[in-house]
Amino acid sequence: MDQNVIQNIKLVYRKLLLTNILNDPVHNENLVKALKNVNLKDVMFNLANCWAPMSTLLINKSWKNLLPNFIDSAVEENVQTEEIQLASLINQLQNTNSMSNTEALQWAAEADDSLARNEILTDDEIIRTVTVEDNDDDDVTPVNPIKIPHSETVGALIISLHWAQEQNFEAHEIMLLRRSRDRTFELKIGTAAQKKSLTFLDTDYVHSLTCAVIMYVHIMFILYHVHSI
Numbered sequence: 001m002d003q004n005v006i007q008n009i010k011l012v013y014r015k016l017l018l019t020n021i022l023n024d025p026v027h028n029e030n031l032v033k034a035l036k037n038v039n040l041k042d043v044m045f046n047l048a049n050c051w052a053p054m055s056t057l058l059i060n061k062s063w064k065n066l067l068p069n070f071i072d073s074a075v076e077e078n079v080q081t082e083e084i085q086l087a088s089l090i091n092q093l094q095n096t097n098s099m100s101n102t103e104a105l106q107w108a109a110e111a112d113d114s115l116a117r118n119e120i121l122t123d124d125e126i127i128r129t130v131t132v133e134d135n136d137d138d139d140v141t142p143v144n145p146i147k148i149p150h151s152e153t154v155g156a157l158i159i160s161l162h163w164a165q166e167q168n169f170e171a172h173e174i175m176l177l178r179r180s181r182d183r184t185f186e187l188k189i190g191t192a193a194q195k196k197s198l199t200f201l202d203t204d205y206v207h208s209l210t211c212a213v214i215m216y217v218h219i220m221f222i223l224y225h226v227h228s229i
Contacts, residue, residue: 005054005062012050020046150188157181 020042024034161177 005059008054008058009047009050012053013046016046016049150184150191153184154181154188157184 017038020038021031021034024037157177157180161174161181164174164177
């Protein structure tokens with residue numbers, strides 16, 4: 001099979017990885033920590049985002065070696081591989097201006113060669129490695145998740161929506177932001193209504209308790225005077 005699709009996914013993934021690292025506030029202080037902040041969820045979303053822009057023509061072209069009659073020659077000529085600008089991201093990461101995009105693409109290709117030269121582990125070795133990593137994870141102190149208020153989220157999504165419209169985002173991308181904003185509106189209103197209900201119940205309880213105490217004191221006062229007579 002033609003490797004253009006796989007190669008494009010790898011290049012786009014490396015671009016997203018470099019972008020994520022550059023957007024991490026700690027990357028200037030500790031690059032290793034910035035890399036460790038990339039979790040499995042980030043990897044899965046990045047892969048999905050890499051696959052999304054792959055054109056049908058490029059996917060069809062990947063079958064030309066196995067199914068030569070499946071690809072029209074006229075269509076094949078129109079297939080173009082997307083140019084991935086890695087050099088600027090790498091230079092930002094290194095605080096230099098010395099690498100061209102051609103050199104960056106060569107670096108990305110050589111990364112595959114270095115991975116290919118790595119030792120291939122057996123099934124037992126893989127199991128032992130994963131077991132050791134799991135044991136190491138048990139010693140890690142769990143981090144409490146950050147609770148973000150709905151009100152702050154609403155404000156951030158409103159700003160994001162305005163920004164996306166100014167940047168002429170696609171309609172489906174605008175709709176996704178609008179759905180996220182509207183969903184956050186609902187959560188915010190629901191939370192406010194719940195708090196109001198709890199506040200009302202608390203106020204009603206205090207009022208009832210106060211009335212009961214007053215009535216009790218009043219009754220005890222009457223009984224005291226009755227016994228005195």
